Amino acid sequence: MKRMRPFIELSGGLLVGILIASVTVASPPPFRITIEGWAPYFSPKSAVVPMYTPIRWENPTATHHTITHDNCGKPNGACAFDSGPVPPDGVYELPGLEPGEYPYHCTLHPIMRGILVVTKGTMATKI
Numbered sequence: 001m002k003r004m005r006p007f008i009e010l011s012g013g014l015l016v017g018i019l020i021a022s023v024t025v026a027s028p029p030p031f032r033i034t035i036e037g038w039a040p041y042f043s044p045k046s047a048v049v050p051m052y053t054p055i056r057w058e059n060p061t062a063t064h065h066t067i068t069h070d071n072c073g074k075p076n077g078a079c080a081f082d083s084g085p086v087p088p089d090g091v092y093e094l095p096g097l098e099p100g101e102y103p104y105h106c107t108l109h110p111i112m113r114g115i116l117v118v119t120k121g122t123m124a125t126k127i
């Protein structure tokens with residue numbers, strides 16, 4: 001008798017099905033933030049994003065900008081992300097972040113500031 005592969009016969013004759021799930025976790029679509037040449041510079045400037053959701057900044061302006069976590073360069077700060085210069089029409093994407101608050105800025109234009117609040121929830125919100 002031909003046996004189905006996902007079953008194992010134990011000594012008592014009990015057949016135990018083993019669920020062999022090939023788990024493919026599709027990453028959610030990125031949360032998009034647009035860099036702008038005027039206030040508030042990051043649109044949205046404040047955002048609540050679920051953890052591990054990719055976050056994508058797009059730079060349609062005519063100049064370079066950075067997306068730099070405020071902790072970067074501080075002696076005791078954990079730098080969560082620093083894009084380096086993103087050119088015009090460039091994009092910077094993070095695969096996702098642990099829950100927490102992440103204020104960030106552009107090192108080339110320190111007036112440009114934004115904040116990400118990464119939650120354990122499932123809904124992205126622009127605030």
Ligand SMILES: [Cu+2]
Nearest residue numbers: 065106108109
């Ligand atoms: Cu800038």
